[in-house]
Amino acid sequence: MSLSIDIAGLRPERVAVVPSPLAELGTALHALAEPGHHPGLQGWVTGVTARLDPHLADRMCEADFLWRTTFSDVFLPYAGIPGRDTLPGATLAEELDLIDKLTDEQFVDLSLEFTCSSGYELPSNHVLADPELRRRAFELAAARGPRQVRFTQRLLDDPPRVRAWLRQFLEDCDEAFFADVWARVRIPLAADARHKTDLLRHKGLAETLAAMSPAVTLDEAGARITVDKLVQARTTTGDGGLLLVPTSLGWPHLMVLYRHGWQPVLHYPVGSPELASPPSVEQLTLRMTALSHPVRMRICRLLARSAYTTTELAQAQGMTAPEISRHLAVLKKAGLLTTRRRGRYVLHQLDVTVVARLGSDFLEGILR
Template identity: 85%
Template sequence: MSVQIDIAGLRPERIAVVPSPLAELGMALHALSEPGHHPGLQGWVTGVTARLDPHLADRMCEAEFLWRTTFSDLFLPYAGLPGRDTLPTPTLAEELDLLDKLTDEQFTDAALEFTCAPDYDQPGPAVLTDPAQRRRALELAATRGPRQARFAERLLDDPPRVRGWIRQFLEDCDEAFLADVWARVRHPLAADARHKTDLLRHKGLAEALASVSSAVTLDESGARITVDKLVGGRTSTADGGLLLVPTSLGWPHLLVLHRHGWQPVLHYPVGSPELAAPPSVEQLTLRMTALSHPVRMRICRLLARSAYSTTELAQVHGITAPEISRHLGVLKKAGLITTRRRGRYVLHQLDVTVVARLGSDFLEGILR
């Protein structure tokens, strides 16, 4: 599966790489709510949580569905403005002003997108005007507890009031912890944005996307970007631009805004411990499947200790050489074993380094 962005006809000057303080605040709130996703931020999370005002912490829980289960598009409001080419701004206050420019319908639809709905990238009725959509939103909110159900009901009944509440909450978060974070990360993020922009100008979009993540590729025609993820979706830059937003807090998340009618956005982590060539979702699936078979697990037990020929493995396991060869073929296709020739024998051995990475690779793959 993947998210695809149709960029046919997109002019280079309509591609921008710009940091966003509001997007960074959204990722900070996510890290505070789901610290297990971000082991490298454990110290920061502990420090912020220890000094957080209890009233602000309580308010944080009240609206956490905006950043815990999903990363709400409200943290990228410039993408929803007319023209589909508005850019992030240097300050949080300016970006909150952009958030205020979203219509009530846009704001509410984005705020109540609790799950990866199948119609996310398709036109559909607005939750404020369609009774069926309203019922669905309230049902989804109720599954996350009475507090979020009450919040969703208030938002549907009085969007301006709740919008004011959210803006005040985000301003209070800025005072409590984001201002310090932004002062520390804005220069590295700006440097990364300049680097990506230089790549765009001098080496082209393919090189710039490769520097974002090996999970982001441009097809040979230069007309479609594919982001390797465990979700599917499509969007287009028609009549708009493409925006790349770096984050210092985001790894392992690589987010793609592909909401219908909004400017496509790649929200990508910088300074991440990503491997030089992390496996694609397809490769990861192959590896997990290859190791799930009991015979192949027993073969791996031997190959982890030493190199064996096909004949030796057949003798040890009491099955035919062709059967062993089929199992070895599955393991080799998944990239889990290496082979070398010794005289007239071909020896196979488990690539222990690859297998040892599977836990982190799996986590990165499902969180990407």
């Protein structure tokens, strides 16, 4: 089985390699919803989950079917803009503006992908105007659960309201955790995009695709891209372009947008599935030693939940400030603490992302 993209007549300048912050946010949400798919991100997932505001976590569950079992094309809105040549935005805000440019019919169609209805690569029917399609949408949603039914009801009753809800939710995710992620991954993604663009110019599309993934090949005539996936489908670039979008968090997924009438997109993983390089053996020894002391474990338990001053920790532990300072110094040397100044106070907090990479059992123990 395979997915094919007819690119006959596609000019080289219509192929673009561009990172997408919105697509990366969608991938981050998928990793949080399905951590088992991304073993290399386990520490990051545990760390984000531990810090997540409970209200935002609840909202994250409202429409997680848009990124849990499928990757909704709502995260690739540029591909659906008329002309089929719009590129991803440089910022998340720019790409959220592109969602606003989609018609209500497009937005509803994208948001109902969780129904797994057939004919993804066929022209879309307008569910908003067809009572029979509405009935079918509710029937498919009911087979998947009450949350899907509630979401479908809201979506079909008031698409602009759901669109506004989704934008606010994604902006809140950006503030809560994704801005830090994007600051970390955008530079290597941009570097990969430049490398692939150079390959495209000097070596051609076949070598560029081969460098993306061994699962993507170009035929000898240079007219058809074949992607080795467990799906039988086809699409065409037509009079539009082809987008190659790198992702740092997406490994091992190689995703393809082949929606009818949209610009095809290959969303491919790059680099290591880890967000950061592993620590040295010396640094790992320092961290394990720092966490092995019972007093420091109790301090970590407090600092995993909130930021404390040295005086507050001394009072909570029934110890003197100098004793606490010595323990904090060990934790800080091991790279386990973050500190910030607030007026004349210095606040310490556990870096749960670093601790989570050492082992989720320890983190779960101190958060119990």
